[in-house]
Amino acid sequence: MSCFRYPVAVRVLAAAAFLSAAGWAVSAHAADAAAGKQVFQQQCAICHADKPGVNKIGPSLFGVVGRHTGSEKGYSYSVANKNANLVWTPENLDKYLDNPQAVVPGTKMPYGGLKNATKRANLIAFLETLK
Ligand code: HEC
Incomplete structure (x- = not known):
């Protein structure tokens, strides 16, 4: 034995x-924020700025990590997003970016979701640098 x-x-x-x-x-x-920046430029930048105070079709995502839903000044949110009552933690962003309508039902963000978990992780690592 x-x-x-x-x-x-x-x-x-x-x-x-x-x-x-x-x-x-x-x-x-x-932690691959550089790859995440490319994802941002390809999939988010058409509607979101990464600079503070710049609202496009969607609100500025500068400082989004740790921010309360619907709190970007000067942006006109849907009632759904305004009242979602969430903090944009990396975990909540991961679920939201996979399927926005599941986390904020009724959101006016016209984006079906980023299904690739690695790309989502990279993208969130990039969003964390926006501060
Ligand atoms: C076609 C335009 C469009 C694209 C593409 C888009 N968004 Fe949005 N996004 C919006 C709009 C419009 C809202 C506001 C939703 C509301 O008020 O219901 C929003 C809201 C958000 C919010 C909530 C912000 C807050 O202050 O509560 C986050 C986070 C977000 N988007 C991240 C992203 C990311 C990351 C991407 C890229 C993967 C992306 N969005 C792609 C239009 C877009």
Whole structure:
């Protein structure tokens, strides 16, 4: 029996090493704000500015992370977005950007959602730099 124990222990160690390497790769990806900026420019910039105080079709997203829903001055929100009563944490942004209508039912944001989780993580990392 004892000759089987060692290989099992080696396999457990190998699995642990693999999982921590995979975890590192995920967090390294989540911090890829430069890739997120490209996503922003391709998918958001047509309606949103990344500069403070500039409202386009949608409100400025400068400082959006940590901001209360519907609180950008001078922007005319829908009642749905105005009364959504959420804070734009990275977690809430992740759910919203996947499916805006599911998080803010009745939002007037005409955007179906960004389904790629890696692109969403990169985009949110970029939004976090806007402060
Ligand atoms: C075609 C235009 C359009 C596109 C594209 C678009 N948005 Fe919007 N967005 C809007 C509008 C309009 C609103 C205001 C919604 C309301 O008042 O119901 C909004 C609202 C938001 C809000 C809520 C802001 C707040 O102050 O409560 C966030 C966050 C947001 N958009 C992020 C994004 C991101 C990130 C992208 C790119 C993936 C994006 N939007 C793409 C038009 C757009």
